[in-house]
Amino acid sequence: MLRVLEKEGWKDFFVVPRSIDEVMDHFSYTDNEFIMDIINALLSDKTMTKLKDGKYQVLKPLQANGVNFPDIFTKSITDIMSEYADAVPNRLRGEYIDFSGAINLFNWDDVLINYAYEAIRRAAFAFTPEVLNKPGYFLDGGCGTGVGTSAIWLYYYKKGHIHPQTKFKIYGIDNDKNFIEIAKNEFDRIAASHNVIQKDEILQYKEYFPEFKVGTVSDIPFEEEFFDYVYMSQVLHWTDASKTIKEAYRVLRPGGVYFGTNTMVPHTNPYLSLHLQVIEGAQGSFTKEKMTDWLKDAGFSKIKFTTPVTIFRAEKV
Numbered sequence: 539m540l541r542v543l544e545k546e547g548w549k550d551f552f553v554v555p556r557s558i559d560e561v562m563d564h565f566s567y568t569d570n571e572f573i574m575d576i577i578n579a580l581l582s583d584k585t586m587t588k589l590k591d592g593k594y595q596v597l598k599p600l601q602a603n604g605v606n607f608p609d610i611f612t613k614s615i616t617d618i619m620s621e622y623a624d625a626v627p628n629r630l631r632g633e634y635i636d637f638s639g640a641i642n643l644f645n646w647d648d649v650l651i652n653y654a655y656e657a658i659r660r661a662a663f664a665f666t667p668e669v670l671n672k673p674g675y676f677l678d679g680g681c682g683t684g685v686g687t688s689a690i691w692l693y694y695y696k697k698g699h700i701h702p703q704t705k706f707k708i709y710g711i712d713n714d715k716n717f718i719e720i721a722k723n724e725f726d727r728i729a730a731s732h733n734v735i736q737k738d739e740i741l742q743y744k745e746y747f748p749e750f751k752v753g754t755v756s757d758i759p760f761e762e763e764f765f766d767y768v769y770m771s772q773v774l775h776w777t778d779a780s781k782t783i784k785e786a787y788r789v790l791r792p793g794g795v796y797f798g799t800n801t802m803v804p805h806t807n808p809y810l811s812l813h814l815q816v817i818e819g820a821q822g823s824f825t826k827e828k829m830t831d832w833l834k835d836a837g838f839s840k841i842k843f844t845t846p847v848t849i850f851r852a853e854k855v
């Protein structure tokens with residue numbers, strides 16, 4: 539992010555104190571709210587300072603002072619984040635990108651298979667043990683290329699649930715058709731990449747494979763009370779979260795559980811949230827308190843969270 543702002547000319551421009559109007563005019567920016575989000579991140583990191591007359595000045599050099607990428611971030615994640623950072627200047631001029639518009643799909647596969655996602659997925663399932671103990675209709679909302687979905691399918695496989703006597707099915711939706719194409723066509727390859735069972739053996743269970751379809755979690759393409767479990771991992775911050783949570787409630791049957799993971803403020807690095815906001819419709823990070831309000835408004839109860847990367851669960855009673 540800071541590299542891109544520097545290239546954009548921020549360091550030289552802010553050598554003298556500037557008002558927001560001057561910044562907007564000089565760079566032909568149109569998005570007042572996003573510029574304030576960026577400035578607030580720079581202020582919180584003490585990369586920028588606000589003077590008494592309300593103007594802003596960059597403290598040289600233009601570099602993060604207190605914030606680092608977590609060590610758990612592999613190169614594939616940092617590469618994707620730098621692709622999003624490149625989209626920031628255009629976003630400031632009102633131009634958004636699609637989720638996968640800036641993504642190299644090979645990097646993405648690599649990101650989702652990495653340790654960070656696997657670790658938080660395991661934590662979410664440990665926090666919600668009934669999911670694997672009592673199989674049912676399961677929605678993986680925002681399933682991407684199906685890397686996480688296949689890991690979940692393998693959790694059920696290891697528990698011995700994948701057979702005709704179990705009333706169980708996993709559905710995956712994602713609003714990105716490129717990801718869904720991969721999930722549909724390459725489930726056996728992706729599932730085999732977890733190194734639990736070989737591709738040949740996986741193919742014997744073809745009729746129990748998850749069903750993937752294109753769809754948004756903010757308008758879930760299933761009827762009311764269809765699911766026993768709705769899971770969303772690292773998805774809410776890409777959406778209008780309050781609307782998405784209401785949808786999760788609608789498609790859950792009474793007694794059903796909504797659970798998953800989301801990086802939330804204040805744990806989120808403020809620059810990370812800015813990277814997310816280059817995507818059309820993405821709201822960025824929020825607090826646990828805000829999410830609790832949205833869950834209650836939607837009708838959920840027994841709301842629980844745990845940290846770090848926040849794991850949540852809530853019940854429709």
Ligand SMILES: C[S@@+](CC[C@H](N)C(=O)[O-])C[C@H]1O[C@@H](n2cnc3c(N)ncnc32)[C@H](O)[C@@H]1O
Pocket residue numbers: 637650655679680681682683685686687711712713714717753754755756770771772773776777
């Ligand atoms: C960080 S990835 C997480 C993927 C997966 N849940 C996992 O944990 O491995 C976020 C996913 O959310 C999807 N997504 C973003 N906005 C969405 C929306 N409104 N509806 C459905 N999927 C969405 C993206 O396309 C992407 O695949």
